[in-house]
Amino acid sequence: MAVNPISSMNMMGLLRIRIKRGINLAIRDIKSSDPYVIVRLGKQKLRTRIIKKSLNPEWHEDLTLCVTDPDEPVKLFVYDHDTFTPDDKMGDAEFDIKPFLEAVKMNLEGLPEGTIITKVRPNRANCIAEESSIIWKDGKVTQNMFLRLRNVESGEIELQLQWIDVPSSPSS
Known part of the structure; x- marks a missing residue:
């Protein structure tokens, strides 16, 4: 698990992003x-x-980020690795973490397993390809x-967000 160290007193917690897979990425x-x-x-x-050599790669990798500012979007950039030339851009996407953080703040103990807290719908301001349930x-x-990649002819990235509370954070 990769954790980015950050020296900040206003850390809200950790956001674990599981990058699951890419779908129909550009050649x-x-x-x-x-x-x-x-x-x-x-x-x-x-x-x-x-x-290597995949337009539908499966990563299933967890990347963990420190969240200090709920207004800051998470940005994704997809690249094609090249050995002798600069890596090629394969699109980018971003998403707002505010709806997710609002759900995290609720007292959810005792809720039935699998309860949908809220849904985030695709719109022009986000890169979400289909309705996403928290x-x-x-x-x-x-x-x-599922995030639809921008600035490219095709491609989506599937990911999963999970919150990790930090015991010393002010919100707990």
């Missing part, structure tokens, strides 16, 4: 691509491993989402 090499994903939140930047599961708030 950037001959017939294929070697994709990887970079996730940014503020000054934090994490990346997945490179999947769910109470295994005693945690989780959200699965």
Whole structure:
């Protein structure tokens, strides 16, 4: 698990992003691509491993970011790894974490397993490809989402959000 160290007193908690897979990504090499994903939140930047020769890569990698500002969007950038030339862009996406953080703040103890807390619908301001439910599961708030990549001819990224409370954070 990659955790980005950040020296900040106003940390709200940790956001674990499981980068599950890419779907119908753009071709950037001959017939294929070697994709990887970079996730940014503020000054934090994490990346997945490179999947060789795949337009439908499966990463199933957890990247953990410190959340200090609920207004800051999470940004994803997909690249094709090249050995001798700069890596090619394969699109980008971003999403707002406010609806997820609002669900995290609710007192959800005792809710039935699998309860849908709220739904986030696709709109022009987000990159969500289809309705995404924020769910109470295994005693945690989780959200699965598909993000449509921008600035590219095709591609989506499937990911899952999970909140990790930090005992010393002011919100607990």
